Amino acid sequence: MKALLAVGFVLAMVFGTAAPAAAQKTRVTIYTALENEQLAPFKQAIEAAVPGVDVAWLRDSTGVITARFLAERERPQADMVMGLAASSLLMFEQANLLEAYTPRGVEALKPAFRDQAVPVTWTGMDAFLGVICFNTVEARKANVAVPATWRDLTVPALRGQIVMPHPASSGTGYLMVAMWLQLMGEEAGWRFMDQLHENVATYTHSGSAPCVQAARGERIAGISLDMRGARERTQGAPIEVVVPAEGTGWDMEAAAIVRGRPQAQTDAARRIMDWVATKGANELYARSYAVVAYPGITSAPANYPANAEARMFANDFGWMASNRTRVLAEWSRRYEAKAAARN
Structure with missing residues (x-):
């Protein structure tokens, strides 16, 4: 019995110590059609570039994610969409489901990968x-x-x-x-x-x-x-x-912020969108795609x-x-x- 109490005390100390650190992170739920093998490196890169963010993926094929997102339009569950076809994001934009945000440095991207609407609601990643x-x-x-x-x-x-x-x-x-x-x-x-x-x-x-x-x-x-x-x-x-x-x-994969989410998630999503437009992020995309948004990055495989x-x-x-x-x-x-x- 004493041993069990001791174990319980140690676990309480461990979780009690970890709780404040975990509480400092903002969980951002991202709907995505990225390939399964891309999820871990993307999560690692985002969390390294945007401290204090905990990325939670919900992954499925483009059609399934698009249908789910539209079905949830009255009560959205996603904070962001990423790695989803731009044609789907244009549907969301037309339905006023996306938050307007212009990422820092987006002007450096190829014109075809930039939302031409005003205000900007999505940013292209790769094709x-x-x-x-x-x-x-x-x-x-x-x-x-x-x-x-x-x-x-x-x-x-x-x-x-x-x-x-x-x-x-x-x-x-x-x-x-x-x-x-x-x-x-x-x-x-x-x-x-x-x-x-x-x-x-x-x-x-x-x-x-x-x-x-x-x-x-x-x-x-x-x-x-x-x-x-x-x-x-x-x-x-x-x-x-x-x-x-x-x-x-x-089609191009793109990212966007979902409209009407809690302020903490929206603020974190804006920081992630700044990362989406960076050269470093595009170098990560180039591991999986031959055509990316940032000029000068070429990685056509064998x-x-x-x-x-x-x-x-x-x-x-x-x-x-x-x-x-x-x-x-x-x-x-x-x-x-x-x-x-x-x-």
Whole structure:
């Protein structure tokens, strides 16, 4: 009994001593679509650069985070969003859900990564592009050539051999659908997707999964992310990472402060936003992305397609945000039958 009391006394002393230090930290809840492996280094970097802040992540795919955030609009639970598609943040901006704040040093960023609205509500971090991960070994077996254009994916030999992200779940999926509709025009864009659908085996709920499946030889082609394609090829997968000649869809990851949160969280979030715009933060982004907001930082990995940045389609983020609900409803009406089961 004495031993138990002694242990209890020691624990009380430990937690009693630690409590004041913990109380000094402000917990900031951040909704994010960053990859799981990015969460720990981002948390470490933020907390080192912004003393007194405790970062708490809530992570899911872009579509899921976007839907959750909008569902919570009357009673927001997030203090910030980070690593979420700019097209989603524009929706939040249009709905007046974001706090106006201009980070220190934001003028140094590339213009495309800066919110052009007044007042500023979001700041860009990095860009991700859509590519085709094409398994050349499996393609030879099926006598299919490496695609040069998007329409090359509609050939009969690829029936059941394409995997693509679901646009309501994955930011990669939505940027591709939005690009086809803008590039081809709505009528031709839907007609193309009807033809593509004939060849699609399933629509995954992850932007990376289609490339992983193609890399493993489970399917011939996966419409996926640029960096995932480069990574899979570097790890030895027999894939070509293709950026079609017409150009490719892209979106940027961005960060913003949520409107209407407690003052302590808002103040801490402003300090984090100052960090978001720094060169040091962009060097961290560059570990995962080839295109970042801060000029002069280049980090294209091995096997990254040389023509990728030059083939980034002239994307209209305002169109993506304004038409998202309508486009996703029509897409689901046409193609939901092949959606993968959710885990």
